[in-house]
Amino acid sequence: GSIDSTVRCWDCRSRRPDPIQVLDEAKDGISSVKLSAHEILTGSVDGRVRRYDLRTGQLCSDYIGSPITSVCFSKDGQCVLAASLDSTLRLLDKDTGELLGEYTGHRSTTYRLDCVLNEQDTHVGCASEDGHVYFWDLVEGSLALSLPVGQGVVQSLAFHPRLPCLLVATQGQVTLWREDTFQPEGDPD
Numbered sequence: 001g002s003i004d005s006t007v008r009c010w011d012c013r014s015r016r017p018d019p020i021q022v023l024d025e026a027k028d029g030i031s032s033v034k035l036s037a038h039e040i041l042t043g044s045v046d047g048r049v050r051r052y053d054l055r056t057g058q059l060c061s062d063y064i065g066s067p068i069t070s071v072c073f074s075k076d077g078q079c080v081l082a083a084s085l086d087s088t089l090r091l092l093d094k095d096t097g098e099l100l101g102e103y104t105g106h107r108s109t110t111y112r113l114d115c116v117l118n119e120q121d122t123h124v125g126c127a128s129e130d131g132h133v134y135f136w137d138l139v140e141g142s143l144a145l146s147l148p149v150g151q152g153v154v155q156s157l158a159f160h161p162r163l164p165c166l167l168v169a170t171q172g173q174v175t176l177w178r179e180d181t182f183q184p185e186g187d188p189d
């Protein structure tokens with residue numbers, strides 16, 4: 001994804017410098033790209049979440065209105081989470097675009113900040129400009145945790161795909177957070 005409003009796809013096996021496909025439907029810069037086995041999910045500064053289905057060749061587009069800073073798929077593949085510059089996270093049904101939930105309380109008005117779903121799809125999370133990471137209960141929409149990370153903007157966060165561990169980046173520092181009940185896998189020796 002690029003500030004030139006395109007998503008470009010390359011065949012890495014061919015080692016050719018030219019993209020094999022250019023997706024140019026966005027009207028402003030692409031701020032976020034996520035991939036699944038057969039889909040490309042994009043968020044754009046034009047306020048749209050676009051999902052390209054590579055099997056059927058179809059494009060689905062949902063208008064949020066505010067510039068999108070981050071998008072991600074739910075682990076079950078049924079939903080899309082989108083963060084935008086109006087300090088709101090939105091959970092959308094992937095197929096219908098129906099708004100399933102809105103989550104507010106964090107601050108996102110200037111920077112590109114990540115949003116995530118935890119490894120079990122029970123909580124949504126978002127980085128914030130106030131030095132915290134916020135988590136909401138996915139179903140109830142209630143704020144579950146405000147995690148103080150630092151004094152400045154939290155730029156990035158990512159969950160481990162299977163374990164209750166979170167990586168957070170802020171002010172040139174990366175921190176690993178994990179639940180108190182975390183037990184490492186395998187032999188500790």
